[in-house]
Amino acid sequence: MILSSAAIRRWKVCSGCLMSLMRSSAHSASTSGVLNQMPRFAILLGCVLTIAVSAISFGQETTPSEQAPPKTPTSGQVWVQDIPGTASSLIMRPVTLPDGGEMWVMEREVTWNLFDVFIFRLDEKKKKSSPDSDAVTRPTKPYIAVDRGFGHNDYPALSMSLQNAVQFAKWISAKTGRTYRIPTVDEWKMICAQAAIPADQLDAYAWCDSNSEEKTHPVAKKKADALGLHDLYGNVGEWCLTGGTPEKPEGVLMGGGYESPENALNCESNQPYDMMWNDSDPQFPKSVWWFADAAYVGIRLVCTDDGPTKALSNSKDDDHGDE
Template sequence: MLLGSFALIVCLFGFNNHQAPFEPYQQQIPNTDLKFSMMPIPAGTFVMGASVNEIGFQEDESPQREIHIDAFWMGAHEVTWDLFELFLDKNLEIGISTKPLTHQVDGLTRPSTPYLDMTFGMGKGSKPAVGMTQYGAIQFCRWLYLKTGVFYRLPTEAEWEYAARAGSSDSYFFGSDSDLMSEYAIYSHNSHKVTSTVGSKSPNPWGLYDILGNVMEWTGDFYANYVDDESQNKNPKVVSDQLYPQVLRGGHYESEVEDLRVARRFGSDPVWKQLDPQIPKSRWWFPEAPFVGMRVVRPLNTPSESEIQAYFDRIPPADF
């Protein structure tokens, strides 16, 4: 059964005549010493979802179907606090910038100051930023666009699974032997119940660190049951006019190995906002979700300016 009304659409992006070389690169945040790494994810076709015979299989991981994905770049690491805090705190951004902020960046709407410690005592710096809503994650991408002139966004659910698999059809990108997990992931067995500095474990074959474990990662999709429809098997994306649930992937620092399977799906939950005193609830923060984070992607073919603004301008329903 589908959860709520939704529309299944195919993402069709415009073309950028000044296409960058399709290779790994580092994105500098202008007028600062901060940068982050992006890895090229080649176009290809894969089987999305899990077999009913896979250990830990969940009903929402089927039916399996063949999906084609266009090329894109994906962040080598989850977005860290040292990056996210520049977006969160304009005074901090002004303080470390070597030049004044542009008027677009200066006038950007930013998250309300959280009344709780949104690090949950786990630390900032090169640890993954946590607790942001999907809307907050998208607005961070808007800030990146205004700072760099490069369009970054959340991955679709299909893009995320394709990149995480890195060519594997097994439970994990390294095969089906969960005993190998400690080499690649921060999870219940080795986390001591806190996140870790990004990149502290080995990456998957496409150079993505912590794609399993550490923090769950936002996708841009609404959570709904899979539809085995060949007309929707190229760059699929699910959107909805409802707020919950949206899809997260990858498991987190307290997940068991079965929840780190590449096909495992999670939906956002309004319970994560139950401590928020605001009415309506904040669009920016989940006061009870220290396990939620994000990773950015950049499509190889840049959308038109109108498509970019439409992506950033979509306002979620009020959360009561």
């Protein structure tokens, strides 16, 4: 068997301790009573036990959690997706499809905790990225504080374009080896129907114009719905796909945001893209990654678990330069 480095160190220290105590005990046995020998025997016993434990742990070097394979989703069960190279994980909750199949949806909206890693390439700086995730085109850094001063840690990421959101989903897919993406509008409506948020209890479930104080709030502070999801209504609107192509996706916001009136919080209301979302952007051309005037745009991903994603290394073809 192969000893772990820690076990070898413990063995050497305790072996030396054991030999020293044995010599000391033999030398003083003729001049000391039994009671005077008790401390030495206590230490001696501790060394013996330590060596025994070390022997049990031979060959048991631990493996960094980043190298552990992702957990396999189990039908009907909540599961947690660790994101390698980050301190973040996604709580995924099951949703039943009309054909009896299943998909999983994030319990919470994407927060800055994870989105910052994507934007600022923090995984690359810590050398915890992978070739696939490195190949995914990432947005340019925002030129303004896109959190608007609302808050950062555990607050929903916001103001990203649909292109930005799609690239984020590709990055998560490359990181995990699973298929993560922006939901379609029909999928979001299906999720919303199963969430069954009571229309007469919106204050308990959503941050909107009547209780938000004109700002976003940390995720999961409101009551969970029937699916166990938080903030499906309010806080930030969630990008959903309506069509387009992988290179030029088209979509709308669903669920309403912190500025939305309560009558706009339902499974049908949507907010299409508006050029005014970037009206005050001084850049030319205006950013394709960030909105200067839309602090209510956010993301919630779904996982279809179609197995490892492919062709992500070709996503550089979608590069739009430094816009």
